Amino acid sequence: MEEKKNGILLESGTNEIEVMRFSVGKEFYGINVAKVQEIIMAEKVKPMPHAHPAVEGIFKPRESLITVINLAYYLFGERPEVGSKDLFIITNFNRMTVAFRVESIEGISRISWKDIQKPDKTIANGDEGVATGIAQCEGQLVTVLDFEKIVAEIAPETTIQVSDVEKLGARQLCDRPIVIAEDSILLRRMIDDCLARAGFTQLIEFSNGQEAWDHLNAIRHDSDLYDKVNLVITDIEMPEMDGHRLTKLIKDDARLKHIPVIIFSSLIDEQMRIKGRELGADEQIAKPEIGHLVALLDELLARFEEERPNFDI
Numbered sequence: 200m201e202e203k204k205n206g207i208l209l210e211s212g213t214n215e216i217e218v219m220r221f222s223v224g225k226e227f228y229g230i231n232v233a234k235v236q237e238i239i240m241a242e243k244v245k246p247m248p249h250a251h252p253a254v255e256g257i258f259k260p261r262e263s264l265i266t267v268i269n270l271a272y273y274l275f276g277e278r279p280e281v282g283s284k285d286l287f288i289i290t291n292f293n294r295m296t297v298a299f300r301v302e303s304i305e306g307i308s309r310i311s312w313k314d315i316q317k318p319d320k321t322i323a324n325g326d327e328g329v330a331t332g333i334a335q336c337e338g339q340l341v342t343v344l345d346f347e348k349i350v351a352e353i354a355p356e357t358t359i360q361v362s363d364v365e366k367l368g369a370r371q372l373c374d375r376p377i378v379i380a381e382d383s384i385l386l387r388r389m390i391d392d393c394l395a396r397a398g399f400t401q402l403i404e405f406s407n408g409q410e411a412w413d414h415l416n417a418i419r420h421d422s423d424l425y426d427k428v429n430l431v432i433t434d435i436e437m438p439e440m441d442g443h444r445l446t447k448l449i450k451d452d453a454r455l456k457h458i459p460v461i462i463f464s465s466l467i468d469e470q471m472r473i474k475g476r477e478l479g480a481d482e483q484i485a486k487p488e489i490g491h492l493v494a495l496l497d498e499l500l501a502r503f504e505e506e507r508p509n510f511d512i
Contacts, residue, residue, distance in 0.1 A: 429504075
């Protein structure tokens, strides 16, 4: 039995998301439909020795082996009995395919990112927090999980690697101001560390697109605007305002549109590239390609400096 994803291709830059709601341990959670490849009935899993405790093992529904993560164990530290009606949510992001065992699928809700609130400090728990945001969907309070962080914690080798920057060798320091919009505390810290090692000394960081836009909007008429920001790096999935909406606002503005925008996201595929191009993104890179990101920063910052004299408006 199989249920293929049949998501709606959302209009670009509308700041909307389709959230698939599911249950684990009688609690409701959510995942961006863009990350979901398909849903299948849970199958027998082959255990793997020395794996992370949250990793049940592997199974092979077709040609490829897929790792299964038990969300109940990851979230609550205990593995309940396998239910006969359990489902696997097969996900695809960061160029990986991973299955997550859940108890039930509750439905799909189309909502605005503005309706997804950041968890406050009493429940976000700093780097340990696993909630991207909290949303009200169909009368249910849903915790939208940070699946990138879950996978990064279970398999650190699959996420952003400092070693990829170290391979670039000695580099000159660069004090050009770069705005970064990334909601994951863990990934924001990794990006900051890697770019700092690559020589970038002025990183202006925000936890979502709305905060980044508020900053840009506040300085957009300043005479020294192009001394205050030379480039923007943005994730796509973020509470309050996503990266596509942020890109659209920047590229629709007469002064801000000259500032290069790089979309750096685990969701980059051909469909997302089309959306990004429509919105005017200068480059789009799939996480965790941090070495490629550094190369593009060098290229776009050099281009910005060359063309900057023409930016007086």
